[in-house]
Amino acid sequence: xxxIVYKLLNxxxxxxxxxxxLIMALRYKKKMGxxxxxxxxxxxxxxxxxxxxxxxxxxWTELADxxxxxxxxxxxxxxxxxxxxxxxxxSVEEIDYSRLPQSFVLKTNNGCAxxxxxxxxxxxxxxxxxxxxxxxxxxxxxxxxxxxxxxxIKPLIIAEKLMVQDGDSSLPLNDYKFNCxxxxxxxxxxxxxxxxxxxxxxxxxxxxxxxxxxEYYDQSNAxxxxxxxxxxxxxxxxxxxxxxxxxxxxxPFVRVDLxxxxxxxxxxxxxxxxxxxxxYTLEFxxxxxxxxxxxxxxxxx
Numbered sequence: 001x002x003x004i005v006y007k008l009l010n011x012x013x014x015x016x017x018x019x020x021x022l023i024m025a026l027r028y029k030k031k032m033g034x035x036x037x038x039x040x041x042x043x044x045x046x047x048x049x050x051x052x053x054x055x056x057x058x059x060w061t062e063l064a065d066x067x068x069x070x071x072x073x074x075x076x077x078x079x080x081x082x083x084x085x086x087x088x089x090x091s092v093e094e095i096d097y098s099r100l101p102q103s104f105v106l107k108t109n110n111g112c113a114x115x116x117x118x119x120x121x122x123x124x125x126x127x128x129x130x131x132x133x134x135x136x137x138x139x140x141x142x143x144x145x146x147x148x149x150x151x152x153i154k155p156l157i158i159a160e161k162l163m164v165q166d167g168d169s170s171l172p173l174n175d176y177k178f179n180c181x182x183x184x185x186x187x188x189x190x191x192x193x194x195x196x197x198x199x200x201x202x203x204x205x206x207x208x209x210x211x212x213x214x215e216y217y218d219q220s221n222a223x224x225x226x227x228x229x230x231x232x233x234x235x236x237x238x239x240x241x242x243x244x245x246x247x248x249x250x251x252p253f254v255r256v257d258l259x260x261x262x263x264x265x266x267x268x269x270x271x272x273x274x275x276x277x278x279x280y281t282l283e284f285x286x287x288x289x290x291x292x293x294x295x296x297x298x299x300x301x
Contacts, residue, residue: 024146031276056298084161105218110153180248234260
């Protein structure tokens with residue numbers, strides 16, 4: 001459904017680009033059931049969106065870029081945290097599939113869920129892959145979603161190594177998303193059983209001692225799918241916390257996404273405006289909002 005809406009609205013991206021605060025206000029009202037408060041923000045998402053629309057987010061633009069962020073990660077925590085990069089392309093026509101391995105991932109650097117997993121190049125429909133990647137490359141994600149820091153990203157296609165979970169390439173990767181506040185990881189969303197190309201997952205919030213906290217969720221929400229079984233703490237959890245702390249230093253809030261690949265943390269992305277479908281209780285939204293120090297923000301240019 002979301003993809004259909006994007007296709008319908010994409011031709012109007014210029015108009016939408018001039019009304020991004022309104023677009024976000026409408027999305028917020030639909031998801032949260034109340035109006036956003038950008039004048040006196042206290043709740044988690046309200047403070048994040050106050051930063052989006054009221055402060056200098058030029059660094060957000062650089063670090064939300066899935067290609068440019070690699071330099072930042074390498075400087076702060078080292079190249080060993082990065083997934084292997086095969087190529088970077090400005091268009092579909094630049095992709096030379098003959099130089100790519102049998103399995104790989106293609107994704108754009110400026111959006112969400114804009115990726116193609118290729119498990120076997122020999123049997124893949126390359127023409128269809130090109131069509132999909134051309135669509136992703138030309139999708140004006142920031143304008144369509146009311147997230148202006150994405151609009152400054154120059155669209156590119158990235159080819160990366162296909163990361164494998166527990167030696168089985170058919171398994172979805174477990175995704176560990178750390179909510180961090182100025183260098184302090186506070187909680188970790190563990191996402192499992194992700195369905196390909198969607199956000200349908202099982203999840204649970206853990207604290208930094210790996211204690212589960214289902215009470216942080218509004219469990220009356222029909223869109224929430226909590227993990228029914230306690231998940232095993234990643235073997236590299238302490239190293240994940242260290243990486244999340246270093247990458248988030250200096251930011252009032254950022255979510256640092258990591259994977260556990262054979263006991264080694266691998267960087268996913270840095271997210272400054274997490275989706276409104278976090279399903280947090282109002283009490284937990286207030287608690288997280290209290291942790292965001294807006295005095296750290298730079299004034300909008």
